[in-house]
Amino acid sequence: MAEHLMSDKNREGKRSARERMLEERAEQEARSRRNKKLVVGGAVLAVIAAAVVVGVVVQNQRSKPETPTAAPAGTIGDKNLIIPVGAPDAPSTLTVYEDPRCPACGIFERTFSPTVDQLEDAGKVFVNYHIVSFIDRSLGGSGSKYGANALGCAQNAGHFRDFHDVLYRNQPDETADTFGNKQALIDLGKQVPGLDNAEFQSCVNSNTFAGWVSAVQQDFDKSSFKSTPTVLLNGTPIYPKKGDEQISPENLVKWVDEANQGKQLGTPGSHGQSPAPTSTAAETNNPPSP
Structure with missing residues (x-):
């Protein structure tokens, strides 16, 4: 009877360990997925931010007319x-x-x-x-x-x-x-x-x-x-x-x-x-x- 009880305890211990291992693995995978999303999301945001900066620079270049180093005599405005x-x-x-x-x-x-x-x-x-x-x-x-x-x-x-x-x-x-x-x-x-x-x-x-x-x-x-x-x-x-x-x-x-x-x-x-x-x-x- 004692051996039967010990066997049941061993099986429950093994099952509990296995369940904890599975739970830990699931949590690790979930953390990994979250981290990947953060990395990808951050990369996308970085690309968008870079594009915005480039766009602003290009727009500023387009909207900023040159000041000529030499203009014909008598020109105005x-x-x-x-x-x-x-x-x-x-x-x-x-x-x-x-x-x-x-x-x-x-x-x-x-x-x-x-x-x-x-x-x-x-x-x-x-x-x-x-x-x-x-x-x-x-x-x-x-x-x-x-x-x-x-x-x-x-x-x-x-x-x-x-x-x-x-x-x-x-x-x-x-x-x-x-x-x-x-x-x-x-x-x-x-x-x-x-x-x-x-x-x-x-x-x-x-x-x-x-x-x-x-x-x-x-x-x-x-x-x-x-x-x-x-x-x-x-x-x-x-x-x-x-x-x-x-x-x-x-x-x-x-x-x-x-x-x-x-x-x-x-x-x-x-x-x-x-x-x-x-x-x-x-x-x-x-x-x-x-």
Whole structure:
């Protein structure tokens, strides 16, 4: 009887030990699973955190425009990104965003530049040009950037308007990267008195205002404008139409005269090229955004 009781106790002892072992193993496995989840969860959170940091850095890089190390003489506005033409004290401001390779810009200029020149010379409008260069991104080449730099070189020499008109009168097909050839831009400069010289050629060849060109484009990227030409009269879009009226040289004159009614006209510089202002009060007549 005693041996039977001892045998039962031994069996119960073994069973209890086995159950404790199984319970301990189950607890270990449960702890292991929890630890794995914590490790994996921590890794995921770390990846997400890293992605957020990278995203913030990238966004900051996108939203932080360059400050150009050199800007053409006489440019105005924040970081001197705007080329002004006409009388700064004109009662109306015409704001124009253009890309040298943009075919619609070429059509606009060949159609409207004589009218715009007349409005400038009469002291009716102060024209603010933003020379952007985004077409190179989609089509490849360097014509937009080099063309914009050449326009900056012409501005620096005091002959922006004449060179601007010559450039758009001789604009190649959009897919032909003719302006990516710096000599082609130098040859166009020979048509403008005051640009057939070593200074202009060196400025074009050395891409002197590359940083300025990049900063102007970054400013355009931040804006709500997505295409060229973008044309605004006192902050109101007028291209391809103003309200229900289609733009035309006649309508442009009419719209400017209506905006200027009862206001004193400005005093333009020679040939409509405004002198370098002493302040950065560009686009003071109901400036557009940005």
